Amino acid sequence: MQFIKQLSVFVENKSGRLSDILTTVGNADIDISALSIADTTDFGIVRMIVNNPEQAASVLRENGFVVKVTDVIALAVADIPGGLAKEVEKLKNAGISIEYMYAFIGKSDKGALVIVRVEDPEKAIEVLKGESVTLVSPEEVYRL
Amino acid sequence: MGMYQPEIETMERSELEKLQLERLQKQVKYVYENVKVYRERMDKKGVKPEDIKTLKDIAKLPFTTKQDLRDYYPFELFAAPKKDIVRIHASSGTTGRQIVAGYTRNDLDMWADCMARQIAAAGGDENSVVQVSxxxxxxxxxxxxxxxxxRIGAMTVPTSSGNTERQIRLMIELGATHLCCTPSYAMYLGETINEMGVKDQLSLKAGIFGAEPWTEDMRHQIEESLGIKAYDVYGLTEITGPGVSYECHVxxxxxxxxxxxxxEIIDPDTEEVLPPGSFGELVFTTLTKEGMPMMRYRTRDLCVLDYEKCECGRTLVRMKKPAGRTDDMLIIRGVNVFPSQIEEVLLKMGGDITPNYQIIVGRENNTDTLEVQVEMSESMLSDDIKSVAAIEKKIVSKLRSTLGLGAVVKLVEPKTITRSEGKAKRVIDNRKLHD
Structure with missing residues (x-):
């Protein structure tokens, strides 16, 4: 399985910058399916999953943003109490530590979706194959 | 590499000193007779032109400072009558009020020789295409x-600064072999050329850069990004302009x-002349100027003179790159800080750090603040905020150990620091300590 391409965009903590990013992506007709922001007092990193990561990265760069593309994995989680806990536990048991994760707003037909950033995504996929974890393919994620 | 005037550039020191003394005596006499300000100062010190019997006697003459150029603005320090002045230049006025310099036809002639020596030292000749940006x-x-x-007979392309993309197109289409501009503009040109992906279409071999302080690391970056050898040229309007001293391939x-x-090198505090090899303030006396000769002009540049013969064969003394201009120096919380030190810290961080930065000095609750803004680049960015914050911390700690001063480092979005087409404005001092 291929990894999901996540875009990370550097933003200064100035009003209007998030809106500039979203407008740039929107004007290029790119659909955002998940988004999370990490920030310090003076800057932030906007992480996004979009339907066309290459095109999104290039329009953002053309508009002067610094963009980094990172491999992440997507897990399907049963949308019931304890559903996410159960999946995270599986990762823990498999010895995979999570650097950060965030949830999708939409749902796939396999359940709720979470994006997980791990240190070594290749190894994680290998290990998780043996577990009863539902990994979601990039095609499916980008479609959302 | 070639020499434009080998008979002068490789002259034996004893012979050169004879020439210098002859010219100095003539220049002092000329100035005494034609500039009231100098005559009064010399009279006050009890020194007459005839008292200059050896080169060492120069120490008897009074100094001239930038303030004099402001006080006697515009014409009082001119020695030639206005009808003989054919050109005026003015200093860019980065530090204080504007000053002017006047040149006779002969002054322009000598100046062209200085710059021709530099271009020849950088491998230029009548076959070269020199783009002046x-x-x-x-x-x-x-x-x-x-x-x-x-003067050297090169095909000269006077693009001046600005309109960077057109500069680059002309550079490619006319086959420029030599580029003359400020080092910060050379960095910007290099950045743009690499962005446009046209580096392999350039015919550039060398660049001649000056008019603002730059570091060895910046030299390497320019050489790398433009694929050239970068030569450092020094000059100041008060003395003539670029070409007062010039670098060879060594x-x-x-x-x-x-x-x-x-x-001469003097102690900036005691004004005493220091022995060869000492670090101190560089002082120049013009030997042939007619328009606006300068007697012992204090440049405020701090450096060392090296009288050893150079590997290139030239005997002309070499001045080391000035460590800073006394008036570029910032005093922050009582600590002397040269912007070049900050630049060096940033460039030494490795390829991760972009050379685009700005220093902002302020004052809050009677304490000076120092903020260094550094533009973000893709190689510095990570999806993990901790590692980006770590770069900030690393710069802070390097600055602290180099300057002995705490600074706030702020990563900013690319292209938010204004690019300069002339001299880079690296320092913004908001303290308003002077008037």
């Missing part, structure tokens, strides 16, 4: 480099055109 106008950079390029200091400008 220094600003043309009151600033000495453009017309100064232009004069030298024409890159071990800039050869002073000693047949035209007599250098």
């Amino acid at each position: 220094y600003g043309y106008g009151l600033f000495t950079g453009g017309l100064g480099a232009h004069g030298g390029a024409e 890159q071990g200091g800039m050869h002073v055109c000693e047949d035209m400008f007599l250098p």
